[in-house]
Structure formats: structure tokens, C-alpha cells
Amino acid sequence: MFVALERLINLEEGYRRTFQVGGRSVLLLVLDNQPLLFEDSCPHQGAPLSAGTLSGNVLRCMRHGIEFQLPSGRALQSSCPGLNRLKLVYDGDRIGVDV
Numbered sequence: 001m002f003v004a005l006e007r008l009i010n011l012e013e014g015y016r017r018t019f020q021v022g023g024r025s026v027l028l029l030v031l032d033n034q035p036l037l038f039e040d041s042c043p044h045q046g047a048p049l050s051a052g053t054l055s056g057n058v059l060r061c062m063r064h065g066i067e068f069q070l071p072s073g074r075a076l077q078s079s080c081p082g083l084n085r086l087k088l089v090y091d092g093d094r095i096g097v098d099v
């Protein structure tokens with residue numbers, strides 16, 4: 001089932017917003033004109049990534065400072081797993097997810 005998150009016309013560079021989908025929080029952002037969707041939970045200890053800082057294509061978790069390279073979501077330090085990137089689906093003038 002398609003769940004719409006946002007209208008395409010609203011997706012500008014720098015866009016960042018969280019949504020609740022199927023009981024979990026997800027983070028939709030636009031980087032280099034590419035919409036990206038991640039589970040809004042740091043793979044280290046679960047801090048909300050939406051509270052992190054984005055510098056270039058590096059997202060830094062606010063809790064312990066682990067950095068993740070976007071769009072891959074790969075952790076730049078230690079053995080921390082990468083971000084859980086979710087598949088985006090397009091339907092007409094909207095973007096969302098299949099649940």
C-alpha cells in the first residue's frame with residue numbers, strides 16, 4: 001500500500017522532515033537534488049538522526065558524533081553499521097513509501 005509523504009513540488013535542496021510510517025519514524029531529506037529516506041534512528045544507539053547536523057554530504061549524529069556519508073549511509077567511523085535507507089516510491093505528484 002502506497003503511503004504518500006510529500007508532494008514533489010515541495011522537495012527542494014535542503015529539505016528535511018520526519019514522518020511516522022507504520023509505527024516508525026522516518027527521515028526524508030533532499031541532498032544534491034536527490035530525495036533520500038532513512039529510518040530516523042541512529043544505528044549506534046537509536047538517537048533521532050533528524051536532530052543531527054548535515055555538513056555537505058555527511059550527517060553527524062548529535063548523541064555521540066558518529067558521521068554517516070550520504071547517500072550511501074555508510075558510517076565513517078569504527079564498526080558502526082550504516083544507516084537503514086528505505087526505498088522511495090513515486091505516485092503522480094507525490095513521493096512516499098510502500099508499506
Ligand code: FES
Binds near residue numbers: 044045061062063064
Ligand atoms: S546514537 Fe548516534 S552516534 Fe551514538
